Amino acid sequence: MPDQLLRVDGVYQSYGDEEVLKGISFDMDRQDVQVLVGPSGSGKSTMLRCINRLTEIDDGDILLDGQSVYEMDADDLRREVGMVFQDFNLFAHLTAEQNVSLGLRRVRGFSKQEASERATAELERVGLADQADSYPAELSGGQQQRVGIARALAMDPKLMLFDEPTSALDPELIGEVLEVMRELAEEGMTMLVVTHEMGFARQAATDIMFLEDGRLVEHGPxxxxxxxxxxxxxxxxxxxxxxLHGGQ
Structure with missing residues (x-):
């Protein structure tokens, strides 16, 4: 199918003797926003980590635009699949602009000036143009997460993965991150999101997947x-x- 971007085909994954994913299969078309929900330990975050090969699978395959991610060069995969982590993963010794521009220089081969200009534009996109020279310790949790989103967007990915992007935030800061994610969804960004924010799931998701005990129990709009x-x-x-988390 020409619109299909991602295919997860019978994926199994284990940590030692513990089987975490038990034959997960699903597809995503371009511009889909799919939300993964499920109890703690159900395999949601592991599924994301398998897609961008932070975690290797035991069986099955994951295809991006028809090509197995296991046949792709790691840098090529990082360009195609952006990931936003729950704990921000910013470099404390770098400014917001430097955090965003680092991957552009190392992976995309941008010059220092090109990377800085692109980073500044992406920070403006997430509402942080005035914080480009700030260090992570000088930013709120919500601002740090938006820097993380800008960093992923700067690579111009085909697919964005969000691993509980608001779980480490104070309640009053969650909305600013979700608003950026809603805007990305409206712009047509293909997104796979692990979240407990049911309001976002109701408003922005094209599909919701419920995982439990490593299995895909139900999948639908x-x-x-x-x-x-x-x-x-x-x-x-x-x-x-x-x-617990609200659904409006």
Whole structure:
């Protein structure tokens, strides 16, 4: 299919004797926003890490634009797949602009000036043009996460992965990060998001996937999973998550 960007095909992954992913399969088309939900330990973050090869799989395959990610050069994969981590992963000794421009110079081969100009533009895109010279310790958690988003966007990826991007934030800072993510979704960015923020899932997701015990229990559009879930476990989990984190 020409619109298909990502295919996860029968993926198994283990840590030692612990089987974490048990035959996960799903597809994503360009401009899809798919949200992964599930209990702690269900394999959500591991699934993201497998897609960009921070974690190797035991069986199955993951294809990006029809090519196995395991046949791609690591730098090429980093260009194509951006990742935003829950704990920001910024370099403390670099400014916001330097954090964003570093990958452009090392992976994309930009000159220092080209990388700085691109980094400044991406910081402006996430509302941080005035913080380009600030160090992470001088930024709020929400601002640090937006620098992390700008860093990933600067590589011009085909796919953005978000691993619980608001879980380390104080409640009053969550909204500014979710707003950037909503804007990216509206712009047509293809996104795979692990999150407990059900308001974002209802508003921005094209599909929601419910994982439990390493298996994909149910997969469908938000209105189906929230209003007419086929699996009783899906219904109880989403109901509890909505009560805890809000669904408006």
């Amino acid at each position: 938000p209105e189906q999973l929230f209003e007419r879930p086929e699996n009783e476990r899906t219904a109880s989990f989403l109901s509890r998550l909505t009560q």
